[in-house]
Amino acid sequence: MKKILLSFLLAVPVLGFSQSFQVNLQGQKQTAMGGAGAGVALDEASVFFNPGAISFLKQNGVQAGAHAIMLKTAFNASGSNVTEYNKNKIPTPFAAYAVFGSPENRLRFGLGVYTPFGGAMHWQENWTGKYTVTSLDLRAIYIQPTLSLKISDNVGIGGGLVYALGHVDLKKALPYSNNGQQTTAQLKGDSKDFGWNAGIFIKTISGVSIGVTHRSQVTAKVEGGEANFFNAPASVQPSLPSSFDATLPLPATSTVGFGFYPSEKTTIALDVNWVWWHAYKDLTFYYNNNTSTPSARNYHDAATFRVGIQNETTSFLTLRAGAGYALSPVGTGYVTPEVPDADRVLLSAGIGLKPSARFNIDFSFLYENVKARTETNIESGLSGTFKTVAYIPGMALSYKF
Amino acid sequence: MKPTYFYKSAFVLAILGMAACKPTIDSEVKPSKGSADFSRYIAIGNSLTSGFADGGLYLEGQQNSFPLMIANQMKTVGGGDFATPFFPADKANGSGYLKLTALTNNVPTIAPETSNLAVRAQVGGVNFLIRYTGEINNYGVPGIQLLYAQVAGYGRANPYYERLLTDATLDTKYLDFVTAKPFTFFSNWLGNNDVLGYATAGATGAAPTPKATFTALYQQVTDKLTSNGAKGVVATIPDVTKVAYFNTVTLKTLLAAINATPAGASVTTIYIQTGTGAVRAATAADKFTLPLSSDGVMGKPNAALQPYGLDPRNPVESKYVLDPAEIVVVNDYISSYNASIKSIANAKGLAIVDAYALLNEYGAGKWVNGVFVNADFIKGNLFSLDGIHLTPLGYAITANAFINAINSKYGSSIPTVDVTNYRGVKFP
Numbered sequence: 148m149k150k151i152l153l154s155f156l157l158a159v160p161v162l163g164f165s166q167s168f169q170v171n172l173q174g175q176k177q178t179a180m181g182g183a184g185a186g187v188a189l190d191e192a193s194v195f196f197n198p199g200a201i202s203f204l205k206q207n208g209v210q211a212g213a214h215a216i217m218l219k220t221a222f223n224a225s226g227s228n229v230t231e232y233n234k235n236k237i238p239t240p241f242a243a244y245a246v247f248g249s250p251e252n253r254l255r256f257g258l259g260v261y262t263p264f265g266g267a268m269h270w271q272e273n274w275t276g277k278y279t280v281t282s283l284d285l286r287a288i289y290i291q292p293t294l295s296l297k298i299s300d301n302v303g304i305g306g307g308l309v310y311a312l313g314h315v316d317l318k319k320a321l322p323y324s325n326n327g328q329q330t331t332a333q334l335k336g337d338s339k340d341f342g343w344n345a346g347i348f349i350k351t352i353s354g355v356s357i358g359v360t361h362r363s364q365v366t367a368k369v370e371g372g373e374a375n376f377f378n379a380p381a382s383v384q385p386s387l388p389s390s391f392d393a394t395l396p397l398p399a400t401s402t403v404g405f406g407f408y409p410s411e412k413t414t415i416a417l418d419v420n421w422v423w424w425h426a427y428k429d430l431t432f433y434y435n436n437n438t439s440t441p442s443a444r445n446y447h448d449a450a451t452f453r454v455g456i457q458n459e460t461t462s463f464l465t466l467r468a469g470a471g472y473a474l475s476p477v478g479t480g481y482v483t484p485e486v487p488d489a490d491r492v493l494l495s496a497g498i499g500l501k502p503s504a505r506f507n508i509d510f511s512f513l514y515e516n517v518k519a520r521t522e523t524n525i526e527s528g529l530s531g532t533f534k535t536v537a538y539i540p541g542m543a544l545s546y547k548f
Numbered sequence: 549m550k551p552t553y554f555y556k557s558a559f560v561l562a563i564l565g566m567a568a569c570k571p572t573i574d575s576e577v578k579p580s581k582g583s584a585d586f587s588r589y590i591a592i593g594n595s596l597t598s599g600f601a602d603g604g605l606y607l608e609g610q611q612n613s614f615p616l617m618i619a620n621q622m623k624t625v626g627g628g629d630f631a632t633p634f635f636p637a638d639k640a641n642g643s644g645y646l647k648l649t650a651l652t653n654n655v656p657t658i659a660p661e662t663s664n665l666a667v668r669a670q671v672g673g674v675n676f677l678i679r680y681t682g683e684i685n686n687y688g689v690p691g692i693q694l695l696y697a698q699v700a701g702y703g704r705a706n707p708y709y710e711r712l713l714t715d716a717t718l719d720t721k722y723l724d725f726v727t728a729k730p731f732t733f734f735s736n737w738l739g740n741n742d743v744l745g746y747a748t749a750g751a752t753g754a755a756p757t758p759k760a761t762f763t764a765l766y767q768q769v770t771d772k773l774t775s776n777g778a779k780g781v782v783a784t785i786p787d788v789t790k791v792a793y794f795n796t797v798t799l800k801t802l803l804a805a806i807n808a809t810p811a812g813a814s815v816t817t818i819y820i821q822t823g824t825g826a827v828r829a830a831t832a833a834d835k836f837t838l839p840l841s842s843d844g845v846m847g848k849p850n851a852a853l854q855p856y857g858l859d860p861r862n863p864v865e866s867k868y869v870l871d872p873a874e875i876v877v878v879n880d881y882i883s884s885y886n887a888s889i890k891s892i893a894n895a896k897g898l899a900i901v902d903a904y905a906l907l908n909e910y911g912a913g914k915w916v917n918g919v920f921v922n923a924d925f926i927k928g929n930l931f932s933l934d935g936i937h938l939t940p941l942g943y944a945i946t947a948n949a950f951i952n953a954i955n956s957k958y959g960s961s962i963p964t965v966d967v968t969n970y971r972g973v974k975f976p
Contacts, residue, residue, distance in 0.1 A: 219570050220571070221570060221571045221572065221573050222573075223573040223575060223576045223577075224964070225964075226577060226948070226951070226952070226964035227576075227577060227964055227966065228576060228577040228578070228579050228961075229576075229963070230572070230576050232570060275917060275966050275968055276917060276918060276968075277918070277968060278917055278919050278968060279917070279918035319918075322919045322929065322968075322971070322972055323975055324971065324974075380975040381976060382648075382652070382975050382976045383975055519571075519573060519575075521575060526915060527917065527918040528914065528915035528916050528918070529917050529918060530917075532573050532575050534571040534572070534573050535571065536569070536571045
């Protein structure tokens, strides 16, 4: 078995994980398997990965888990001999799921709470790009009640309503000072919006399973967000706003996934995501003093390829590994320091432990390597090279009933 | 349970090991001096080289001079100490300078700083400044023209040069003074004042240095600076007519100010006297100087009760106006001077900063690391409160242009400065 796993990893070109501010850490098993999971009925995380697969889960269960994202970004301004680093700030996106209903019944219920979008980028207060951004904290927590119906022994459909709670906190420096103190601005706000998630799961006669899912766009609208200014000179203060409105599209994602079962104990998952990033055309803040700051983003749709394998090595231990490749949705000239995106390579591994039939512990580790990207932003003029790597350990506990 | 323990330990170790690794960037500049030697760099030039800003020379401006920024970056490639003739801390305000004290409804109040000046004596209306003794690398002298660089006794006429001399050396020619001690690299940004003074006085002052004289003098200065084998960088003369000094007071702003007063509500015409002495109605093509506003003369009646600028018999004086014919003259001199600078520098293999193109590019509006810069007075971040000299941010942009020109000429890799560490206009 080990040999198969190894040769598999060598044969597959390295594949992908997440893009821009999309976070793909919705289940420990799936994370360990390169983030693939739409074409397999692995566990309760199918609430996220494919609601149609819930009705094929053999047991009911609850699970809760979290990841710690250690993001290391370096920036070297064009012409400079200094490389600047972001601060160590470790966001911990979580995901929790529950699946109910009798496994014998065709209709099952699910509930998911997860974080499909987010980011925490913190630069030094006096870094080269301080007038573009000093920190961004962004998260969208989706709460998704779900129904899943097995319409035949081979086909399941499912869908859920998404209630999305968004939060944004953006800080930057302004080119003023007061008594030697740098003027800074903070834009902070919350949003509450709706969306949906649906999928079909098919077990084919050949044994291959297929999943097709679509998670809708959620248009996060911040209304009446706080605009705070610190150390602004008195002569500048009258021109400053106190609140803002803004809209951030959290894009739709369509996925086709496959499950292959080379042996009773081995599962291979293969996903292709298509993220409809073209909705993110601009990020415009409208202030309550009748001014606005439009900022073009012009993202384009982008695909991610993921593959993963799991092997139930013993009744106690399951081994997982995966890889992925994500294409960046950010075009030339639009790379910004809050999300210094580029094409990225992902490698993952994990183990699942079963101390008892009901109680499971899963660990995952994901390594992301974002390609170095040298750009001059067409808006801010910030010119230089970004390079990011991320180390993302995670753990989840689950209980079957 | 032993296997579990092993897996867990290995997992934790792997996480800790990887998390400690920061990414590196291969394109980072590796400082090198290329074919130049920066061990003693000297800066020759006028007010722009000295760090003059806000209508004066004062300590903060000197600390933000572009040659000092360059010299600090040169230290990564074997550059030596760089001495600036600083004013002492207790007399940091030097010659005095202009401060923005209020900005209400976009109307600025600008007042002179008069405390802690470095004035040692006032003779015949000239403020002589406290003498500086010690090493000098920044030889920038506000007001100096190329024309004066080899004139004996110039030290008696210019207090900024006089403060660098002693009574015994008062008659030393500027060019001899700056080249007295060996140097390996120089920057030369002389020439602006050979036309600037003529322009800022509305083309009423002394005529610009004749073109042929300028060429000959520039050749002599360049020959002298390169005679010991030193390498260097020179800069062209900026487009004088594009500075904030000539583009803030306009026909539109003058009429708006007058129309806002009860007596002037119906005024539609401003009368000016052109360079030829003719009186005519001003047009949008005429450029007015900043002092026309700050001198507060507009609308003031003369003895015959004719309001200044509003009556053809009491027009805006020529010294406040650069009319289209005068603009043509100014531009003609600048383009001739710049052609000479480029051809002489090229023949000597020197690096050239096209300051004319540089300031027009940034003056037209450009984002620099998230800061918007343009030629607008006060709000443009580029020009200081005198509308001619630069802000520290403007000087930092200039320093990077010099560094880039040096690097491309001599194959060196002097790192650029982070312009966001330098301020624009200081708001109250």
